[in-house]
Amino acid sequence: MTDMTTAQEDGTLERAREELWQAVCARDEDAAAKAVFAALDDGADPEAVLLDVIAHTQREVGRAWAENRFSVAQEHSATAIHERIIAAMAHRVPAPATETPTTTVTVACVDGEWHALPARLLAEVLRLRGHRVDFLGAQVPTPHLIAHLHATAPTAVALSSSLPLRLPAAHSAITAVQAIGIPVVAGGAAFGIDGRYARLLGADAWAPDARSAAGLLERGLPRPAGGAVRQSVEDLPHLVDQEYTLVTRARRQLVRNTLAGLEERLPAMRAYSEAQRERTAEDVMHIVEFLTCSLYTDDSSLFTGFLDWTADILEARQVPARVLDPALVLLQEELKDFPRTLGLLDQGRDTLRRRDTRPSVPGPGAPA
Ligand code: B12
Incomplete structure (x- = not known):
């Protein structure tokens, strides 16, 4: 240069x-x-x-x-x-050839995570810094990742996730990798701008971007002790209430019931085109998924942040954010036996209400 x-x-x-x-x-x-x-x-x-x-x-x-x-x-x-x-x-900028790489870093996206480009950028930066990189790409199922690590024994695993929805899968991957004595550095937008979810899930390290990740790996990460796989409840004691498990298990039914409820309460929906129906189903599915993700982490900001983000997306397309409220009301009715879930839905409704200065959002049971 x-x-x-x-x-x-x-x-x-x-x-x-x-x-x-x-x-x-x-x-x-x-x-x-x-x-x-x-x-x-x-x-x-x-x-x-x-x-x-x-x-x-x-x-x-x-x-x-x-x-x-x-x-x-x-x-x-x-x-x-x-x-x-x-x-x-x-293929144009060769990796530094002066020394034999002393570290091998396996870079992989969490199971279900399609955002491979952030992980690819990290992999290329590490390669330019002289690490040997084993890039596994998008959505790597944890059992396959572990089998691969047994065969390749890298110095560290860099686990990438962009969507907070993948945090439960990230947790399984982190604990499984650590159980075989390999340290995990976590990164990508899913882990929060300050890395709070990487810490919550017990990752050995977190970095906000590829530059600082390279610095961390150059300094070296201590090897975890290995042994039995940590159970999720050991890191997240709130999971003993089973709300995450039960709501996750019921999620398909919840989406179906919410869509049926919306159709019944919102006459306008009966005139929706096929494409509009699909988009509504997608929105409801995302609401339920982010709800379960918040239950998993016991962090309401994941749910309220998602609602704010969805509201921005809808408003940019001239759809008022308050269209989301009836779905939250229906979910409150379906999930009345789950106090932590009801609390999240309440906070979600507050978030939407605060965005919307117009009066009267129908409460549970109120005619829509
Ligand atoms: C491209 C893209 C896609 C592509 C991905 C293709 C690919 N090959 O990667 C496709 C089309 C598949 C996709 C799908 C979806 N996407 Co998308 N996508 C994006 C987009 C536009 C760019 C992602 C990206 O490459 N970013 C660029 C890099 C540089 O991001 P970065 O996080 O800053 O990366 C750095 C650090 O995080 C760090 N880092 C990354 N990994 C790691 C790992 C370690 C160990 C460390 C230490 C550091 C580290 O280093 C990187 C370089 O410095 C983003 C918008 C955005 N702002 O990122 C949305 C975005 C991430 N997607 C989003 C969504 C919602 C989705 C979908 C759910 C959409 C849908 N309705 O289906 C699906 C979900 C797919 C799935 N299951 O994973 C939302 C997420 C919002 C949210 N609330 O979380 C975003 C933010 C869009 C938006 N503007 O709102 N998406």
Whole structure:
């Protein structure tokens, strides 16, 4: 790499960000490659290109989708372009060849987690820092991960998850990996901006981004003692009330009953198109899933944060957030024997009410 002042590098990265953004908006892979390779040719640090150009643009893509400026198809196209550019970069910027890597890091997404790109970015940064990386990609079922680790015995496992819904699966993976004496560093948006869920689930370490993850792994992680797999209730004593287990077991029925209840109480729903019905079913499914995730962690902010996020998404599409309230009311009626769940639903309704200055949201049993 040529010597570059910070100001020059900032200018190069800024130009690359602008050009890459234009390229993904135009779904033009050639222009995207040109933007990134021009920055590398100008001497930009490959790690900065990965994190401050590509990851930055990918987050902008997420924002554009959330604000209804990008369709799902446009988001998919941008992600596909980024995946190809990252792959092309890996074969263009060799890993440092000076020393034999002393660490092998297995990078894997939690079971059910499709967001592989954040994990891929981490893997590439670790490779550039001289680690040997074993990248397993999206949704790795825990038993397969463990079998693989028995065969490969890495120094550490880097477990990635973007969706908080995957936290129960992340917990199983963390405890299973630690039971075979391998330390786990957790990361990705699911673990919270301050890593609170990584700590809650007993991960050995957490890092907010790939740069600090690389620093952590360079300093080394202590090996866990190994032995019997920790039971989830040992980390999360509130689970003894069984609410998480029982509500999770009933979730399909809950979604069906809530949809039937909505149809009965909201005459407008009877005129919904097939697509609108599907979207409503998806929303209700997500509400129930985030509810169970909050029960698992005993953290109401996961549920209220999700409702706030869904309300933003709906409002960006000209749908008022209060359409969510009747579903919460129906769930309160279905789940009246579960005090922790009722508390979460109450807090959820408060969150929606606070967003909506208009009066009168129907209470349980009130005619809709
Ligand atoms: C691309 C994308 C997808 C793609 C993923 C494709 C792929 N190959 O990765 C697809 C289409 C599959 C997808 C699906 C869904 N997605 Co999506 N997706 C995104 C998007 C736009 C970008 C993700 C990304 O690559 N981010 C870029 C990187 C750089 O993110 P990052 O977290 O900052 O990564 C850094 C750190 O977290 C850290 N890190 C990451 N992993 C690890 C691991 C370790 C060990 C460490 C230490 C650090 C670390 O290092 C990275 C680099 O510094 C985001 C928006 C966003 N802002 O991220 C939504 C987003 C994550 N998706 C979202 C949603 C809701 C979904 C779906 C549920 C949508 C649906 N209705 O089906 C599904 C769920 C799929 C599933 N089961 O997992 C929401 C989540 C909201 C929430 N409340 O949690 C987001 C935030 C969209 C939004 N703008 O609101 N998605």
